[in-house]
Amino acid sequence: MPVTIRDVAEQARVSVATVSRALSSPHLVNQVTRARVLAVANELGYRPSPAARSLITGRTGNIGIVVPDLGNPFFTGVLKSVQARAREAGYAVLVGDSDEDPAAEEELVKMMAKQVDGVVLCSPGIKDAQIVALAEHSSLTLLNRRVRGIGAALMDSAGGMRQIVAHLAELGHRRCAYLAGPRNSWSNRERRRGLRAAARQHEVDIVELGPFPPRYEGGVAAADRAVDADVTALIAYNDIMALGALARLRDRGIDVPGGLSVTGFDDLVFAAVCAPPLTTVAMPVRAAGRGAVDLLLGQLDGGEGSPRTQLDLATHLIVRGTTAAPPRSRRKR
Amino acid sequence: MPVTIRDVAEQARVSVATVSRALSSPHLVNQVTRARVLAVANELGYRPSPAARSLITGRTGNIGIVVPDLGNPFFTGVLKSVQARAREAGYAVLVGDSDEDPAAEEELVKMMAKQVDGVVLCSPGIKDAQIVALAEHSSLTLLNRRVRGIGAALMDSAGGMRQIVAHLAELGHRRCAYLAGPRNSWSNRERRRGLRAAARQHEVDIVELGPFPPRYEGGVAAADRAVDADVTALIAYNDIMALGALARLRDRGIDVPGGLSVTGFDDLVFAAVCAPPLTTVAMPVRAAGRGAVDLLLGQLDGGEGSPRTQLDLATHLIVRGTTAAPPRSRRKR
DNA sequence: TGACAGAGTACAAACGTTTTCTTGTGGTCT
């Protein structure tokens, strides 16, 4: 029932080879026959079978993306721009949600492997060695994660943290809590690294709490731990946790930023509309998504030997309403 | 380089047919040979080529989903549950973002057609007739949209609106603005329908504004129009617009809910954390996503003649902090 | 003892493309 290349060939009174060429190598076929073939193909509503095509070419015309949580707008932001760029380039997108399970991340990549030409991996949890192993068999580009020899689009998380600490220090904070994300997440390690370095420099004490699941509920739980920790500011791993913490603090009647300051990370749309609006670090999500796809595509037709570039993107602090000077009672100590 | 079924066959000293059957029709092959084949396949890391398989079976093991905006947590919520259910069933997921362009929605379905066994369509914009036409060639399941003869998972938007109006009427509101979504969106029409019916019943006047793009900026613009409309409550098409409106009202110094009440629709996570927390209607997104996939899968192996069921899911109002009685000055008139 | 059944396996066709190799045209040089 579905129309094949053979049908087009018969109707246009040419061989299948000619049809194939008319569609994908225009210069190899006479203009007038080509026009005829195109007309017939169009009339019949012919669409080549990607399966048959990829069987012989070895290319699928798809790319994959695996993320830890489709419920997190940060990752769907990435997904959106990846999808957009991919479609521009004529690629379709397969998506996998690992639910923050490293084993699932790996399995998803393997499942996709034969169906895609390459995958954009936003998987903080999986181990470096495993990534290298996966890269042997599929072409990978990492997002927000640096692994030697593998292409990546990176956002300067450590730099963002430096800006946060500098801002808090300037306001007069001397003792802050870090509400940590998953322990083995690259982003978390990176943010922590920036945090520690900056804390040392600005002579700020950091109390590290967690790890917490990097979700709303994680932030709620973290807030409770933080109020017992005798700090004047909460530095959350990401915006979602910060929102959870904010809600919990409000429920407990603790004023933000009067009693406690709170910072997030990612600058989701919703960071601007919560109350008070969240001080956070903006991430170049769009650029990163596009960049990751460009890197991947470049790697694909550049052949094996192409340089696996790493793309570094800047972040910047956005000061809104959740940070202020610590309360007087705390300032002198 | 990649390992094929032939490699496994040689190594296991059987024919390719036996390998194929050992993997997909266990009962057709001797237990001991099967064990041997499996061992070899495993050792060699053999993964069947989906392209070759689908070429002959006509099935891809993929399903597609197309949504109007991956930036909207409502749709990514659907996506998340669709992805989860699909993976349980051994299917991979192709995703398309149409950016609210009906033409793109249609094109995406066509592009996917040959790569998927069916698609879940969350496309409010496209016309009924086009949907019917698409359904001729691909199996479709609709989400949040009713078209005769086509399977669908539906959430009772009209019912949600009735609950909103009843709530507002009880508080004493007599004149409300509806901040409309895209004019030809099914959800918008459905919400409007419920709204009108309930308004008539409760003797509430509705001023309809818009249409606006169903995004944050749309809500911002809508708020400005609404304050000029001499109403006491804003009924937004969805949460995102409500959040935009809320932010704008705050910027203009208008108190919510003291001066104006605002309602949303969808109950995104963020509706609970904005300030004041948003009164809205909860949608059974998870159930709808799973249901849509189940319907689709059922339709696939039920053959052509299977009944195209429609799944109806209830919604319910969640009263939070953005609704209250209208100001005294307005109440008497 | 011979026909027959059933289990287990192998052979080969088919799926819809792309691509290499070949053939058949004219046309342009020497």
Place this chain on the structure above:
DNA sequence: AGACCACAAGAAAACGTTTGTACTCTGTCA
């Protein structure tokens, strides 16, 4: 006039599976 070339187009092989058909056993029944 013969050799060569560019251009168009066709024939057929190949990609990696699944599956219908055919074959070979081994054992059972009359």
